Amino acid sequence: MMVSLRTKSSFLKLYSWLPILALYISVLNEFDLNYLNLEYFSFNFPFILIFFFTLKDFKHFDYFLVFIAGLFNDTVVGLPLGISSLSYLLICIAAAYIRNITIRPNPVKDWFYFLFIISLINSLNYTVLTLFFSFDLILMSYLVNVFFTFTFYIIFVSIFKYYMRGLND
Amino acid sequence: MAASRDDFIIAIRSAFLKKSTKQKFSLLTLLSISIFVIVLSSLDFRIIKYLKVGINEIVYRSSFIVSIPENLIKNAFIQTSEYTTFFNRYKKNIIELENLKSNYVSNEIIQFENKELKELINDYALSSDKILAKIIVDHDSPFLKSIIINKGSKDKIKIGTNIYDQSYLVGRVIEVNYKTSRVLLLSDLNSNVPVTIAPQNIQAIVTGSGSDYGQIKYIQSGLSDTLVDDSIVYTSGTGAIFKSGVPIGKLQSFSGGSINEYKVEFYSDFTQLKYVFAEVITKTEIIKPEEKIAENNDETNNPLNVKLKILEDELKIIEETNRKFQEENEILKNEINDLNFKVSNLNNQILSQKKTINQFDIDNQELDFLKLNLKHGHKCRRTFLNTDGFIVGTLEYKSCVLSKGANDG
Structure with a gap:
């Protein structure tokens, strides 16, 4: 009985840290289905994850860990250190801000607000990389990335909600 | 209007600075750190470089491990798509392989030539x-x-x-x-x-x-x-x-x-x-041969020593050459003596051979005369009946015998 309780408790612990775990796996793995060879196809899963869980003020979603995840992402992708961290933290700030000003949450409003935020952050990213680090980047890739991230947001949100429900139960 | 602006400021402040119980750092702190990191990474400091190398090593290995499941899915997907076109690609590959084999030999030769020419141009291999x-x-x-x-x-x-x-x-x-x-x-x-x-x-x-x-x-x-x-x-x-x-x-x-x-x-x-x-x-x-010599010469720095060394070397070379000449001279002299001795021997041999030949000729003539004398001697000999003949032993008699008894007298 004691063993069973302990197992249940450790499973619950792991379950509650799942979003952070998913964030780390996604930045290290760069999971974006690119091997399907679809022209320009990509989406930014960390953006969706960070925005949603910051919006929900999820207690295990530590900003410091998000910052570290950003550094990992920069290393894997080959971007200058700190660029992704800045992007992730800006998403956190934007999500925290909308959480503070919202009295009655509306998923559709959040969705479009998310579109606005990721467009802004990707523009900032593009500008910094092009102007300060002399990177040659394809604008179309960024636009397609924003579009698919925005589209997939609603799908992932429903999965995350399901997860949250499981945690509350 | 003023109330709405206050709300905005409160919301922003809250977003930036408020830490919930679980958060260790406020977003403003982390934002500042990330901007600081971006600035540092754009500067080429040695410490940052080493730090980056360390992070890279850990992250790349971690990324490799984390990517294993996705890579499995990816490989399965690729293999499935490869199997569908397997036979067609196999046939195409066979034809290509035949063409490549024929090109391979000439390619090897060209590569070798190319390497040699490059060495000539660049002075380095x-x-x-x-x-x-x-x-x-x-x-x-x-x-x-x-x-x-x-x-x-x-x-x-x-x-x-x-x-x-x-x-x-x-x-x-x-x-x-x-x-x-x-x-x-x-x-x-x-x-x-x-x-x-x-x-x-x-x-x-x-x-x-x-x-x-x-x-x-x-x-x-x-x-x-x-x-x-x-x-x-x-x-x-x-x-x-x-x-x-x-x-x-x-x-x-x-x-x-x-x-x-x-x-x-x-x-x-x-x-x-x-x-x-x-x-x-x-x-x-x-290194070219001339350069090699120059390099060797550079080893001795004093110019007087260099001159002396050169003169000593020259002297040695001359002495050596002289000695060789003398030796050759001696050998040649000996050879001449030998040859002279051989020549004199050969001359002697020729003389003795000449003598033998002459003797042989004389003997032959004598033999011919005797044969003819037996046959025609009676026609030339002066006898009682043959008063036109000659006295035996004279030159006339001999010429008469040699002309087979024809008396020209």
Whole structure:
């Protein structure tokens, strides 16, 4: 009985840290289905994850860990250190801000607000990389990335909600 | 109006500064740190460099482990699609293999000649070792096209090291860690390769397109009209960034507006890379014979010593030559004496032979006379009955016998 309780408790612990775990796996793995060879196809899963869980003020979603995840992402992708961290933290700030000003949450409003935020952050990213680090980047890739991230947001949100429900139960 | 502005400020302040019980840092602090890190990473400090190398080593390995499940799915997907076209590709490969075999021999000869000519031009010989490297991270990012290989400074990989897939160029190393390196692929937008287009022999630059092909840039105006499909694109070696003569791809035309434009179809499929070769080059200077002598002379610094040494050497050489001449002289003298002795011997032999021959002739004549004398002697001898004959022993008698008794008297 004691063993069973302990197992249940450790499973619950792991379950509650799942979003952070998913964030780390996604930045290290760069999971974006690119091997399907679809022209320009990509989406930014960390953006969706960070925005949603910051919006929900999820207690295990530590900003410091998000910052570290950003550094990992920069290393894997080959971007200058700190660029992704800045992007992730800006998403956190934007999500925290909308959480503070919202009295009655509306998923559709959040969705479009998310579109606005990721467009802004990707523009900032593009500008910094092009102007300060002399990177040659394809604008179309960024636009397609924003579009698919925005589209997939609603799908992932429903999965995350399901997860949250499981945690509350 | 004022109330709404207050709400905005409160919300912003709350977003930036408020820490919930679980948060260790406020967002403002982390934001400042990340900006600080960006500034530091743009500066080339040694500490930052080492820190970056350390992070890279850990993250690349972690990324490799985390990517295993996705790579399994990816490989399964690729293998399934490969099986569907397996037979057709097999037949095509057989034909290609036959063609390649025939080209292989002449290729070997050309490579050898090429190497010799390069040595003549450059005054140095390049020996290269190709190290097999495994790709540990290959995330086909839509923004940057790069791969991570499991070889680093420990294996003598340097920034700029050329990376190959078989004999085709794949890219070059842009970041080196102790046991890993990042390779910028030719398809990346930031990749620029000086190339030669054959058979037209046109110089150009191939830049990545961010997709699976390259673009021809910086080509001299007017020359683009001479380009044709399937022209071979290989590195020209200009700028010494890439080794010359390495095949990259072939030209393919596509209609870009009113004029025909060309793209470079890479020989290697960058999405299917598992192992690559890193070429570690060692440069050896070729020392000419004159330079060698000069080098030896430089060893003695004092000019007087140098002169003395030269004079001593000269003296030694002269003495040595003299000694050799004397020896040769002696040998020649002996040879002459021998020859003279031989000549005198031979003369003696000739004389004795002459004598023998003369004696032989005389004997022959005597014999002939005696034979004729027996036959015709009675006709020439003076007798009582033959008063016209001659006294035996005289010259007339002899000539009468030799003329067979014809008395000319």
